[in-house]
Amino acid sequence: MCLSQIKRGECVRVLRIDSDVIRAQLIRLGICEGSCLTCQERIPFGPFMVRHNRQEIAIGREIANCISVAREVAA
Amino acid sequence: MSSECSCHGRCATPEPPSVTGRKIVLSGNPNVGKSVFFGVLTGIYNEVSNYPGTTVEISRGRYRDDLVMDTPGIYGVASFNDEERVARDIILDADIIVNVVDGMHLERDLFLTQQLIDMGKPIVVALNFMDEVEKSDIRLDIGKLSEMLGVTVVPTTAIRRKGLQEVMEAIDHARPGRQDPELVRLLFPSMQEHTGSQAEGLMVMEGDEAVAERLGVRPGKDRERFYLERRNRVNNLTRSVITELKTRPRLSRFLGRAAVNPVTGIPVMGFMLWLMYQVIGVWVAGDIVGFTEETVMQGRYEPWVRKLLAGVVPADSFLDQILTGEFGMLTMTITYLAGLLLPLVLGFYLFLAVLEDSGYLPRLATLVDRVMTFFGLNGRAVIPIILGFGCVQLGTITTRLLGTNREKSIATAILNFTVPCSAQIGVIAGMLAAVGGGLAPLYVAVIFTVLAVLGTVLNKALPGKSSALLIDLPPMRLPRLDNVVRKTLTRSWYFMREATPWFLLGSFIVATLQATGGLQNWQKALTPFTEGWLQIPPEAATAFVMGLVRRDFGAAGLTELAMSPSQVVVSLVVITLFVPCIASLMILFKERGPREATVVWAGSWLVAFLVGGILSQAII
Secondary structure (H helix, E strand, O other): OEHHHOOOOOEEEEEEEOOHHHHHHHHHHOOOOOOEEEEEEEOOOOOEEEEEOOEEEEEOHHHHOOEEEEEEOOO | OHHHHHHHHHHHOOOOOOOOOOEEEEEEOOOOOHHHHHHHHHOOOOOOOOOOOOOOOOOEEEEOOEEEEEOOOOOOOOOOOHHHHHHHHHHHOOOEEEEEEEHHHHHHHHHHHHHHHHOOOEEEEEEEOHHHHHHOOEEEOHHHHHHHHOOEEEEOEHHHOEOHHHHHHHHOOOEEOOOOHHHHHHHHHHHHHHOOOHHHHHHHHOOOHHHHHHHOOOOOOOHHHHHHHHHHHHHHHHHHHEEEOOOOOOHHHHHHHHHHOHHHHHHHHHHHHHHHHHHHHHHHHHHHHHHHHHHHHHHHHHHHHHHHHHOOOOOOOHHHHHHHOOOOOOOHHHHHHHHHHHHHHHHHHHHHHHHHHHOHHHHHHHHHHHHHHOOOOOHHHHHHHHHHHHOHHHHHHHHHHOOOHHHHHHHHHHHHHHOOOHHHHHHHHHHHHHOOOOHHHHHHHHHHHHHHHHHHHHHHHOOOOOOOOEEEEOOOOOOOHHHHHHHHHHHHHHHHHHHHHHHHHHHHHHHHHHHOOHHHHHHHHHHHHHHHHOOOOOOHHHHHHHHHHOHHHHHHHHHOOOOOHHHHHHHHHHHHHOOOOHHHHHHHHHHHHHHHHHHHHHHHHHHHHHHHHHHHHHHO
16 A cells, blocks of 8 residues: 555555655655654645654655555554 | 756855855754854854745855855755755865754754765764753763764754854864765775765765766766665664653644644634734734834825925926935835835744744645645745735745745746735725625635636646655744744845845836826826726726835725725726736846746736726626
């Protein structure tokens, strides 16, 4: 599944990021393949607010669509 | 292309103080408090902000014999947007780097730190927001961090001036940090081949096309490998220096989420806009401006300056018209700047500072992102649009913070075509209230339709692709009064300094036209349009001519006319969509270049008369 299918409160692990530029930008923010993200809030048809460790990040839907993730059991 | 034109405006303006010493460059992620360090080092207050990427202009100053430069907040040295390109070039040129790091976000911030170390530059790390770290649920081992990075790490709380002295002392002992030996091994051969600088070598290997082109080599393809390897090092590092105490959800996190969730976020946004309208639209634009413009400037200042010149300049001479006539440079222009524009600009920048420092703006950007994507913008564009309601010039200047040239063009067009400024809103609201309830929604609906159509058309028509939203959300914080006040004053000062000469030039042109009779001819030429096509009194042409100079002048000119309610709505629609005022036009030329500015200006004539005419044919 991709990040845009995430539900609020769900934890996911990043499997693949399908864009070189976005991958590089996310690595700098701390997110890479293997990172765990928690969905804090999803805005209908809009961006996703995820938390990665102590950092909150807003990710536009277009970007979320190119991030493949797998569900994790919430810690 | 975008980098060229916007960089031109930025890099060309500040004149570098002639310095024989070293170049000290401040670098860090957005919102880490770099600007406070800059202020303390150089003695000039810059600004501190909470909206990612506000420091779009480069500040230069002097510390002892050294040149100090502030750079835009970046997450790494590369060229993903204009700000990064600017920062990259300044960093490549630096002798010493002061890297400001947010103690609460080590994992994110140390990526840049490690990259700067990999570039081989001597650096000092200022570990900022230590007060927040102490109150939070984490503890940092600063000694270990310093040892692992191989550079001096100074704990600071810049806003309370803690640790700044130590940072200044550390600058003289800045040294290159611990580089990854494997990386140096890879870097060395390529470095020897084409450049003497390790920093440039790293940029080339990380695939930076501009740097590669400058050196005449091909950009490397290993960016991702370098990035991932660096990310791993940073993750290991943070794991060994951070101790987590027990976590508990904080109030600020709850508030932060409430601002983004549409169910709570939309009422919060509505309340914020209402409050802004009450304070700026009603109180400042009404009561304060009523006092400053009418009582102080027109009541005291203008008679005084006229009297002063009466003995020197012959009455009704050409010079008299230019200086103290209807559009006089010493009368109308100064009254407008000091009596009207200054209070409004102060009011808007005060709101902006509070919203920024509280951490609300990036959340608002997240909330409205979806709506903005219809117009080829992302959520960040909400900032210039909101400021545009204060003053279109303010909004146009702020479009600098948008990611691509395409987005800047779209936002500028929306601002200059459809957004009425606060001075105009006051007059319009009064006239709509006078004609009764039914027609005000019609006016609002027409303007919003034009905005939506314009945004959608531009999004389809302009080539290229806009950037999607990707921003980090800083924690919600209570703004500090001194910081808010200083920021408001600094920005208002810079804004007035930028706008004043252009406005003087504009009024000089109009006053000359009036003195030579050009204005009257223009009025006559416009008459067939008003009477025939728009079906409003021919005198309205005068109001449109006034609207060329100042938008609220235009609207105010309409209040004098005897019109039916439908005619009032038609004329207000036309005056709202009409060309930006002289001062905005000047800023438009400066920011977007003559070609785009001309298209926007000529386009507003067309759109205003076209939409007004269609509406007139439908309702009158």
